Amino acid sequence: MKFGIIGFGKIARKFVASINATSGQVVAVGSYSLSAKDSYLQNNPAVRLYRNYDELLDDPEIQAVYIALPHAMHREWIIKALTRKIPVLCEKPAVLSGADMAEVLDEARKNDTYFLEALKTIFNEGTQKLVEDLPLIGKLEKIEANFCFDATFMKGSNSYLFDQVQGGALNDVGPYLIGFANALNKQPVVSVDSTCSKDGKIVTYFNSTVTYANGVVAILEGAIDQTKDRYALVTGEKGTIMIPMFNRITHYQINLDDKSVISRDFTINGDDMTMEIQALIDDVTQGKTQSGVYGFEAHQENAKLLEQINDSFDR
Ligand SMILES: NC(=O)c1ccc[n+]([C@@H]2O[C@H](COP(=O)([O-])OP(=O)(O)OC[C@H]3O[C@@H](n4cnc5c(N)ncnc54)[C@H](OP(=O)(O)O)[C@@H]3O)[C@@H](O)[C@H]2O)c1
Incomplete structure (x- = not known):
């Protein structure tokens, strides 16, 4: 499957390596800033460079697009790609609200076109096996997960991480935490309570307690x-x-509790992004418009919980 990439920043540079372990290939890059002399283009002379993302979407050879822009720009380019019936893999968080996710999913349905948020965690073989292993511990009670890293050295740069509108810990690492908890416990959320630290309007730390309808707490x-x-x-x-x-x-x-211990080990084929890319390729080749592993309903639930947690910061 022939991919075009929109935005060639840090994660797009990783994507071009990850896709090598799949049956996909990159044929075009849309980038305002990439130098034509960049080593990636020098080493891959067949890859076309567009200076305008619209032109990339108009390239008739492109069979799927990977959107690797800062969060707040995702929605616009997802919609533009879906309107042209181009299957989309979009970086997380695909959008920043439940309403935006509903709009994106409607557009995908309307155009009968595949859409997938690049929530790589869910496509990990280990996550799938973990879901199967859950019954071993009996009735589920609690899910604790953390994803904390120090990016303060990026403060003052123009990184989206510290942008007043789209920045912050929830938008950056929240999708992994939410996607993990919701994959293990597919239940409605009844309440969310949080503590957080802020730098201006940006939430730099949060600790959220999510209570589900079946009593499980994350x-x-x-x-x-x-x-x-x-x-x-x-x-x-x-x-x-x-x-x-x-x-x-x-x-x-x-x-x-009976003192028995079971260990599971997994190898990762390619790297942690490879499996989500191959999943899109397999799904689209089979004529599917959504993933069987991470479907539209789960996309909507995850976006809703991201918004609920965000709302809980101001209570
Ligand atoms: N899955 C993962 O493991 C993972 C890891 C890191 C990030 N991400 C996600 O990927 C997305 C991109 O992250 P990144 O770290 O690759 O970002 P980045 O290095 O800042 O790159 C973003 C790219 O977006 C384009 N862009 C267009 N308008 C822009 C603007 N006004 N300001 C900044 N960039 C603009 C630029 O591309 P051109 O100049 O090439 O047009 C830029 O290179 C984010 O949503 C992030 O959450 C995912």
């Missing part, structure tokens, strides 16, 4: 101003599961 902690060991701990009535680096699972351990 405690989700995210930060862009401090680093913590990243893990998730899932508790059930018969034991716990400890998952280091829950966003890129290569190992987890199930500790049951």
Whole structure:
């Protein structure tokens, strides 16, 4: 499958390596700032460079587009691609509100065109296996997960991370935390309570307690101003599961109350982005318009919870 990329920043540079382990290829890049002398273009002379994202979308050879712009620009370019019936893989968070997600999903349905938020965690083999293993710990009680890293050195740069409109920890790491919790417990949310720290309007740290209709509680902690060991701990009535680096699972351990221990290990094919790219390729090739692993309903639930957590900061 032939991909075009919109925006050639840090994550797009990773994407061009990740796609090498899939059956896809990059044929064009839309970038205002990329130098024609950049080593990526020099080493890949067949890749066309467009100076305007619209022109990239008008390239008839493009069969899918990867959108790698700052969050607040995603919505516009998702809609433009879907309107042209081009399948879309868009970086997380695909949009910043439940209403915007509803609009995007409507556009995908209207155009009968595939749309996927690049929530790579969900496509990890380890996440899929974890969901299957959950019954081992009995009735689910609690999901704790953290994703905290120190990006304060980027303050003062023009990074979206510290932008007053789209910046902050929730928009950056929240999708991983929310996607993880909602994948493990597919239930309506009944309440959200949070504590947070702010730098101006930007939430640099948050700790949110999400209570679901079945009584399960998720405690989700995210930060862009401090680093913590990243893990998730899932508790059930018969034991716990400890998952280091829950966003890129290569190992987890199930500790049951009867003292038995089960370890699971996984290898990652390519890198952590490879599986989501291959999933899109396989789905679109099979004529699907949404993912069976991360479908439209889950997209809507995740966007809604992102908004609910955001609203809880000001209470
Ligand atoms: N999945 C992951 O692991 C992962 C990791 C990091 C980031 N992300 C997500 O990917 C997206 C992009 O992140 P990034 O770290 O790659 O960002 P970045 O390095 O800042 O690159 C963003 C690109 O967007 C384009 N752009 C167009 N208008 C812009 C504007 N007004 N300000 C800044 N950039 C503008 C630029 O591309 P051109 O000059 O080439 O047109 C720029 O290179 C974010 O939504 C982020 O959450 C995902």
